[in-house]
Amino acid sequence: xxxxxxxxxxxxxxxxxxxxxxxxxxxxxxxxxxxxxxxxxxxxxxxxxxxxxxxxxxxxxxxxxxxxxxxxxxxxxxxxxxxxxxxxxxxxxxxxxxxxxxxxxxxxxxxxxxxxxxxxxxxxxxxxxxxxxxxxxxxxxxxxxxxxxxxxxxxxxxxxxxxxxxxxxxxxxxxxxxxxxxxxxxxxxxxxxxx
Amino acid sequence: xxxxxxxxxxxxxxxxxxxxxxxxxxxxxxxxxxxxxxxxxxxxxxxxxxxxxxxxxxxxxxxxxxxxxxxxxxxxxxxxxxxxxxxxxxxxxxxxxxxxxxxxxxxxxxxxxxxxxxxxxxxxxxxxxxxxxxxxxxxxxxxxxxxxxxxxxxxxxxxxxxxxxxxxxxxxxxxxxxxxxxxxxxxxxxxxxxxx
Numbered sequence: 001x002x003x004x005x006x007x008x009x010x011x012x013x014x015x016x017x018x019x020x021x022x023x024x025x026x027x028x029x030x031x032x033x034x035x036x037x038x039x040x041x042x043x044x045x046x047x048x049x050x051x052x053x054x055x056x057x058x059x060x061x062x063x064x065x066x067x068x069x070x071x072x073x074x075x076x077x078x079x080x081x082x083x084x085x086x087x088x089x090x091x092x093x094x095x096x097x098x099x100x101x102x103x104x105x106x107x108x109x110x111x112x113x114x115x116x117x118x119x120x121x122x123x124x125x126x127x128x129x130x131x132x133x134x135x136x137x138x139x140x141x142x143x144x145x146x147x148x149x150x151x152x153x154x155x156x157x158x159x160x161x162x163x164x165x166x167x168x169x170x171x172x173x174x175x176x177x178x179x180x181x182x183x184x185x186x187x188x189x190x191x192x193x194x195x
Numbered sequence: 196x197x198x199x200x201x202x203x204x205x206x207x208x209x210x211x212x213x214x215x216x217x218x219x220x221x222x223x224x225x226x227x228x229x230x231x232x233x234x235x236x237x238x239x240x241x242x243x244x245x246x247x248x249x250x251x252x253x254x255x256x257x258x259x260x261x262x263x264x265x266x267x268x269x270x271x272x273x274x275x276x277x278x279x280x281x282x283x284x285x286x287x288x289x290x291x292x293x294x295x296x297x298x299x300x301x302x303x304x305x306x307x308x309x310x311x312x313x314x315x316x317x318x319x320x321x322x323x324x325x326x327x328x329x330x331x332x333x334x335x336x337x338x339x340x341x342x343x344x345x346x347x348x349x350x351x352x353x354x355x356x357x358x359x360x361x362x363x364x365x366x367x368x369x370x371x372x373x374x375x376x377x378x379x380x381x382x383x384x385x386x387x388x389x390x391x
Contacts, residue, residue, distance in 0.1 A: 025211060042239070042256055044211065048231045058226050058239035059256015098258070098384075112334075116343070134344045147345045149298045149382055151261065192258040193234075 012042065018055060018093065018194065024048070029060070030194070032092065039063040041191055053095045053193040062100070065089035065160075066186035067177055073108075074164055075173035080118065080125035082161045083176060087187045088123075090159040095194035097154055101162055103146045103185045105134075109171040116165035117146040119187060121154065125163045151192070160187055215240070215252060215289070215390070224255070227390075229288065236260035238387055250291045250389035259296075259384040260285055267302065271375035275315055275322075275363040283383040284361040287354050291390035295327050295383070296349035297362055302377040303333040308370030314346055314378065317361045318354065325350050333376060351388065360385065 012027040014034055019026065024047035031037040042059040049056070065087040072083035082088075091097060103117045118128030129152060134144045154160075162185060166174045177185040210216065210225040219225075221244035228234035236259060240252040262283035270276055287293060301312045309332060316327035329346035354360075362383055366376045 025209070027209065044209070044226060044237070046211070046231065046234070050233050056226075056228075056234065056237045057256075057258045058237055114343070145345075147298060147347050148380075149296070149347070149384070150380070151263070151382075190258075 014040070018043070022047075022055075027058075028055075030055075030092070041194075043191075043194060049193070051096075051193060053195040055093075055095075055194040057191045057193060060190070062188040062190040063089055063091070064186060064188050066184060068184040070177065072164075072176045073173055074166055074176055075169050077166050077169035077173075080116075080120075080128070080163050080165045082120070082123045082125065082163050085177060085185075086162040086164070087185050088159050088161040089187055089189060090157060091154050091189060091191075092156065093191075093194040094156045095154065096192040097152050098149070098190050098192060099152050099160060100149050100188040101147070101186065103162065103164075103176060104143065105146065105177070106143050106175040108173060108175060109168055111168060111170050113170075113174070114167040115144070115146070115174055117148065118163045118165070119148065119150070119152075120161050120163045121158050123159070123161050128163055160189060162187055209239075219244075219252075221245070225252075226257070227288070229260070240387070240390060246389070249391045252291070252387075252390040254387045254389060257386075259386040260287075261382065261384040263383070264381045265379065267377045267379035269304075269375050269377045270364050270366065271369045271373065272365050273367070273369070275313070275317070275365045277361075278364055278378060282361050283381055284359060285383055285385050286357055286359050287385060288356065289387075289390045290354065290356045292351055292353050292388040294349060294386045294388055295323070295352050295360060296347070296385075297327060297329055297381075297383050298345070298347040299329065299362075299381040300343055300345055300379045301331045301333050302343045302379065303335050303374075304377055305335055305370055305372055305374030307335050307372055307374070308368060309334045310370070310376050311367040312346070312376045312378070313365045313367075314348075314381070315363055315365070316348075316383070317363050318352070318358050323350070323352055323360075325352070327352070335370070356391075
């Protein structure tokens with residue numbers, strides 16, 4: 001006997017690429033690996049959406065790239081840089097995303113200084129969307145944290161890179177990240193809708 | 196044994212729309228949006244008939260509602276005010292418990308002094324309770340050539356349907372030249388925890 005079932009009876013398919021011919025209301029779980037997933041994004045296809053990105057996010061964990069083990073000493077001032085151990089992560093599909101980034105840092109210069117953190121695309125520092133920074137107006141070694149939370153529209157395969165800037169390299173510059181949670185660095189990305 | 200055959204479009208569809216079902220059943224799932232043609236948020240909810248209280252639609256996942264003001268705008272007010280561009284502001288669709296988050300950037304662009312800034316979420320006419328308030332201190336442009344800092348705050352709020360959230364701003368000190376502080380890249384996001 002073959003029985004047609006019209007109510008939800010099985011969980012959505014896990015896929016590593018979105019279906020080429022979706023139907024309205026279709027749900028999938030997009031992942032990078034069925035065997036060893038680093039993210040699982042529940043998506044529903046909204047055919048009525050006016051956006052080119054009709055797969056709408058309805059749940060799942062962020063894709064995370066973090067570094068709590070390796071610091072970078074930034075000793076060049078006046079230019080944005082992607083440093084050796086700066087976290088990065090790529091996105092699988094074009095779409096609208098939320099990006100969250102955080103960084104702990106220490107001013108080693110012994111002078112008043114300023115530091116910025118941004119998130120750029122494909123290591124092109126000019127593509128950063130914002131320039132969050134902080135002050136080190138006092139002298140001596142000072143710790144601080146930076147944080148940003150921003151909407152971004154990204155292309156398929158884009159890689160997000162944390163990038164850094166400091167105003168003065170006096171002394172031994174700025175320590176970005178570090179070996180403890182106090183000075184960790186990370187990027188989290190989660191979709192709003194995908195194409 | 197009976198084998199059942201599923202086509203993908205049959206197996207994976209759930210409710211989707213701008214209002215929740217009037218007569219839900221236990222375990223029902225539904226995706227709530229503000230618009231089906233141009234949704235700015237989508238919240239997947241599951242109805243828990245056994246939940247105590249009125250908020251039985253529990254959040255499973257989705258994208259938050261959000262509002263942003265990117266422009267850098269200043270104030271010298273020692274009490275909370277709207278900037279040139281008020282907000283960001285959001286109206287919540289239903290009563291329930293929400294996670295409210297604000298993040299932004301502050302600056303002291305003048306050549307003297309310092310100030311502490313407050314970016315405070317208001318619910319309708321009054322400050323939120325508990326307080327969602329991002330605090331940060333910035334120094335003057337002479338002491339630091341790029342005098343920006345980041346601020347962030349988040350808290351759970353119990354809100355009524357159609358409550359309006361708006362962020363307002365103040366500083367602690369006006370410098371001798373009469374300058375205040377700037378606020379930029381202001382971002383407010385709202386995610387439900389459970390709804391009525």
